[in-house]
Amino acid sequence: QVQLVESGGGLVQAGGSLRLSCQASGRTFSTYAMGWFRQASGKEREFLGGIDWSGSRTYYADSVKGRFTISRDAAKNTVNLQMNSLKFEDTAVYYCAAPSRLIRYFPLKDTDYDSWGQGTQVTVSS
Numbered sequence: 567q568v569q570l571v572e573s574g575g576g577l578v579q580a581g582g583s584l585r586l587s588c589q590a591s592g593r594t595f596s597t598y599a600m601g602w603f604r605q606a607s608g609k610e611r612e613f614l615g616g617i618d619w620s621g622s623r624t625y626y627a628d629s630v631k632g633r634f635t636i637s638r639d640a641a642k643n644t645v646n647l648q649m650n651s652l653k654f655e656d657t658a659v660y661y662c663a664a665p666s667r668l669i670r671y672f673p674l675k676d677t678d679y680d681s682w683g684q685g686t687q688v689t690v691s692s
Contacts, residue, residue, distance in 0.1 A: 568592045568664050568681050575660060575686030578652055582690075586647040588662030588683060595643040596620075598665060599672060601679045602636060602647045604658035604688075611661075616679075617645060618672045625673045630656075654692040659685040 574586040588600070601616035614634060615626035621638045635648040645662055663679035 567666070568598070570662050570664060570681060570683035572660060572662055572683045572686040575688045577689045577691060580652060580654055580690055580692050582652050583648070583650045584652065584688060586649070586660055586662075586686060586688070588645045588647075590643045590645065590662075590664065596640045597668060599669065599674050600636075600638060600645040601663045601674065602634075602645075602660065603663055603679070604656075604660045605685075606655075606658040609658075612658075613676045614647070614660075616673055623672055649688070652688075652690045654690050657688060657690045659687050661685045 569592045571589045578584050597619050599616055599618050602614040603611050605611040613627055614630050615636050617624045617636045617638050624636050633651045638645040662683050664681045665678045666680050669678055
């Protein structure tokens with residue numbers, strides 16, 4: 567079972583940047599794809615993007631493509647979400663996620679992600 571802990575959330579002005587990190591533990595980090603989701607108040611959880619087990623491939627939702635970048639550091643067992651040009655509508659709780667089983671196709675389906683961190687709040691002021 568993987569354990570995921572997000573950090574780096576906070577308050578930022580519109581147009582600013584923020585970098586979130588997700589610390590993974592409990593299994594071999596480098597064999598699993600990772601993803602990022604967010605959930606705004608009163609809305610359903612939204613998939614943002616994912617990165618494959620090697621870190622060489624990424625994919626993003628249209629809502630964040632060109633503004634958000636996912637990367638991973640195998641030595642530190644972390645996956646990062648760099649968020650630039652933040653907008654008020656990016657305000658949400660951000661979660662990193664992983665599949666509980668080993669999956670070798672990529673990109674993963676949203677439903678493949680079934681292990682979650684506790685989330686970190688990102689608030690963008692307009």
